[in-house]
Amino acid sequence: MNLTSALSIATGGIANINTQLALISQNVANAGTAGYATEVSTQSSIVGDGVGFGVRTGVAQRQIDQALTDSLTVQNATVSNLATTQTALQAIDSVLGTVGDGNDLGSLVGALQDSFSTLLTDPGSQAAQSAVVSAAGTLAGDINTLSASLTQQRTTAQQTLQSEVDTLNQTLGTIGQLSDKIMAATAVGHATADLENQRDAAVQTLSSLVGVKTIQQANGDLLVYTSSGTQLPIHGTSAPFSIAGGSTQPASYYPGGGLSGILLNGQDVTAGMTGGEIGANLALRDQTIPTAQAELDEFSVNLTSRFAAQGLTLFTDGSGSVPTLGGPPVQAGYVGYAASIQVNPAVQAQPSLVRDGTDTIAGSATGASAFTPNPATGPSGFSTLISRVLSYALGSDAQAGVPQPGFNTTGLGPGGTLTAQFSGAATLASYASGITSTLSAQSNTVTSQLSTEQSVQTALQNQVASVSGVNVDTEMSKMITLQNAYSANARVITVAQSMFNTILQATE
Incomplete structure (x- = not known):
């Protein structure tokens, strides 16, 4: 090997070392960047006729396990879905109260029952009559509050969907732009590692919005599909997805009821x-919350109708009317009634009506028995209505041996497409407790699932990091090795230069 070859080899080695040092610097700088995969320089020996002539520096590549990364992408969607659902359910849960603590629907029905029991001991007591009206008002107010919370969380889901669709479009556009650059660089043999890291970060953002899977193409492009197989466009369109605004009041529904898909x-x-997040908010808007609203409406209308059937219109809507029953769908006449239920204004004005009654009941073999209200001149100790309320309105029978009409459990909601999450309740108290316990159980289940899935996510993140993440100690070790190699190559150059100088001096 002559001096020129030795000098060329050493110079090429230093150039290669500088490239690797630049990558190490970049890796260390991105050690804390989420999703960044360590980049490594590739090199190959230059050999001619069996003789080495140095090293050729190739394009930087990423240290990555694609299968692990794909698994993490799927897991991110699962965790985001559960976290979004948990936030909404916990907000609803905060106004539900706790079964047995006195502040939940079932306990408030029990408090109303207790007030009637107290009134039965002294029907003429004005204080006891007012206490009944107060207990009824507390119950109605709690129903209103829960209904308002459901509507608020549904509104939040709808509004969030609109912003998420905007983010979805922007993220797809980013992935498309990066893919264009990757394809262009791949075509001319340039490094694409930096661009691929940026694209992977965008894919992770996308996976928090909706479940996706990706397929890398040989030319550097990326195919993106939803979990259900719908291909997501990343090229050639700026805003492929859209969703219209709409009212999220209880009477609204999707599809066909004023809410857009x-x-x-x-x-x-x-x-x-x-x-x-998108999948979670769609489920909240179109299924979870409307079902809870339908159950609350069902409870409210039965609360009203069972009292009225015994001769006491204790509850009405905001206009002082009793909702119309019948359909189809079965709740057509009282969708959203829970938002407006109140104590009958006539009863508020004249609390003695909780003793005397408001309506004459003709009686039916399949419903309540006959009842005539206590006249204005009737006895102050009139207890017939109070007994009917305690035995039947708040019980499982409409009259002795005649079961109460059952709560509707299917065909619920404004579109008649919803099904209650529980069944079998016979009394107002048991149905009220069912609403509370079911929603609480949902919230607890989602919280538990989220904790489990977050553990899986963390484990996957750690596995990905062990393969692709930047290990600063390893990078520093590489740097020391490269520095030593740099010194060796520099020494070769120095010796070669010295020998050239010696030869030049000898020829003078």
């Missing part, structure tokens, strides 16, 4: 948008 280039793809 998610459209992809004008086609409804709502059913395929599962997982992630």
